[in-house]
Amino acid sequence: MAFGEQPAYLRVAGDLRKKIVEGLLPPHTRLPSQARIREEYGVSDTVALEARKVLMAEGLVEGRSGSGTYVRERPTPRRIARSGFRPATGASPFRQEQASPEMRGTWEASSAQTEATPAVAERLRIQPGDRVMCTKYVFRTAGEAMMLSTSWEPLALTGRTPVMLPEEGPLGGMGVVERMRAIDVIVDNVTEEVGARPGLAEELHTLGGVPGHVVLVVQRTFYASGRPVETADVVIPADRYRVAYHLPVR
Known part of the structure; x- marks a missing residue:
């Protein structure tokens, strides 16, 4: 193979x-068989398979x-908002966006105490x-799973407080900033790393993808005076969604 020439x-x-x-x-059309590819392109069975x-x-x-x-149906990527502003309701920007009748967003959550892994x-x-x-x-949006999230909060901070369970109690379902404020912890910074x-x-299996599909992972951590108070991994199917950021200019 000459320099710069593509493999067959x-x-x-x-x-x-x-x-x-x-x-x-077009979508749902059967791809030419291995034998057809071999004949049409003049290649070996191995090349056709690869x-x-x-x-x-x-x-x-x-x-x-x-x-x-x-051929798979190619979805038009939709937008998931990530935002630096806090809505007046106290809910996270994502929850406020998903609460609109057009989005028909729902979510399920379960919490359990566990031991922090070295990475967490x-x-x-x-x-x-x-x-x-x-x-x-x-x-979920209109019943379709569109995003997963796993969060971790240190029980040394939230244990035996009204906000120990993020989805239960008087502030259940509110954002991290509002929940932490209720126990006199002032969140003043958040970082997000996207990979x-x-x-x-x-x-x-949950998101409806097939083996090999790529996901976006947003690694988010909230801080209060430099101390991490919550960290999370947000997982989004890359073929169906784009992550859009709204950041304030100070």
Whole structure:
């Protein structure tokens, strides 16, 4: 292969991708068989198989047991708001946005006490094994799971207070800022680090993805005078959503 020349499987995958994007192979159309790809492009079975694997990894096609490989419906990415401002209601910006009749947003949550893993302990600046409240969320829009979140709060801070359980008590369902203020902890800073990785099997099962799909992970931490008071991982399917930030200019 000459310098700069694409491997054969990438060349084949690129041509099939072009046909999918341009609508020549519309959604739910069966992808040409391995034998057809081999004959049309003059390549080996191995090259044809690798080209199909590329398209599957990109989420453009999906295998159906006993039927073949088909072009997937390509969703139009929707927007998820992340915001630096606090709405007057005290609810998080996401919850206020999802509460509108157009979005029909709902969420489920469950909390349990657990021990901080080394990674969580580092983010909260506590010791591994220290007790934390772990809360897991599934957010839905019109019934479709669209975002997962797992948060951790140090029980040394919130334990035996009215806000120990984020979704229960007098401030259940309010944002972290409002809940912490109720126990005289003033949150004054938040950081968010956005990355991407292949979704875990259990995440994709809930979010309706297929193995290999990429998810966006927003690693968020709230601080009060430099002390971390809550940290969370927010998981979003990258093929269906975009993260939009609204940040105040001071």
